[in-house]
Every structure is written in C-alpha cells, then in structure tokens.
Amino acid sequence: MIVVSTTIGSNDMLIAAKKKYDIQKLKGLLSAEFEMKDLGAARKILGMEIIRDRERRKLFLSQRSYIQKVLARFGMSSSKPIDTPVLPISISLPCSLHSQKKRRSTSEVGLIYGGDTQRLVTGYSDSDYAGDVDTRRSMTGYVFTLGGSVVSWKATLQPTVTLSTTEAEYMALTEAAKEGIWLKGLVVILQAQKEVEVVGSRPYELKVELGWNS
Secondary structure: OEEEEEOOOOOOEEEEEOOHHHHHHHHHHHHHHOOOOOOOOOOEEOOEEEEEEOOOOEEEEEOHHHHHHHHHHOOOOOOOOOOOOOOOOOOOHHHHHHHHHHHHHOOOOEEEEOOOOOOEEEEEEEEEOOOOOOOOOOEEEEEEEEOOEEEEEEEEEOOOOOOOHHHHHHHHHHHHHHHHHHHHHHHHHHHOOOOOEEEEOHHHHHHHHHHHHO
C-alpha cells in the first residue's frame, strides 16, 4: 500500500510505502504523465525540516528555519525568549508579541521518531470549560502518540457554548475519538496490519465510564 500526501498551494508531494520499490514505481508512473522533478528523500515540507539518523533509526522534525523567518518578519529576531505557554484567548497585539517570544523559546525544540517497535496508538483528551472569557466557549485538546512519539495534536475552541463541564468533556472526547479512528486506519495501511490497538489515557477511560453510568 502506498500513501501519497500533497500540500495545498504547493506542488510538493510526499510518498510513503513499506517498500522502496513501490515508491520508485509510482514515481515512474507519475513522471510518464506529468512534468515533475524528483527531489529524493524528503528534507523539508510545510516549513518542517526532516533530519534522519539512519544508524540509530531516528527521525527528527524541526521548525527552526520557519520560526526564524517569522521572527525576522516581525522584527523580533533578537527578542528574549519566554517559557510561559500561550493562553487560549483572542489574538491581540500583546498576545501576538507573546506568541512570537514563545516561538523563539521553542525554536530549538523538535519531535523525535523511532526506537520503539510497539505499534500502539495512545490518545490523551481534555477540555477547558468556558475557557474563552469573551464567548464562554470551551477548549478542546488532544494528543496522540504512536510508539511513544507524538503524531497528532489539537487545541481549539469548541464550535458551540456548552452548559456543563461534562458536556465540554464529551465534545472534546468526540473529536479525539474521530482522530483516533482515522489514525488507526492510517497505521493499518502503512504497516499492512489487520489490527492496531488504540489505548486511551486514564482521564479518557474515566470519561467513558461516566457515559456508561449515566
């Protein structure tokens, strides 16, 4: 099975497959139909740098160059970094400046993949009830790991106003469940496996139990 990913507004394409032969075959078929350039192994996509350590079987993703460009655009290349997280509030000038300083403090931080052979998708979900002081909408947050490495995450305001913390939790859990189902299908395709276990964190399990007991 081959998975092809294209970027919106760009002609770049990523191809993933278990066998290198399948990738080469697809490249040949595409080249026969379209004018294209083979850039070899992916080194950069959507502002993310891809660094490989083949001896240790590790892959590192970094947005260092992208963050430096954003800081330069706002004239903040020499700004002092901060460690406090960006609050989920409406964007204003102070918040925008805060965000850029936060970017600078995380420019050397990245994601590392590899080393764990356990094919286990693990999800963590939570919500912040009425976290937006202006609209009273709650925040949905989740993160998924595969083999101990983060592969998907989201933090966003919920589309409607909830009337209780329980309702906010269920809305967050619904979004996390949908993402978990999609990730499970993707992993099955990439690894050609019939089953991939999806495990929830303890808070996730407590919320499910609440549903059964209500």
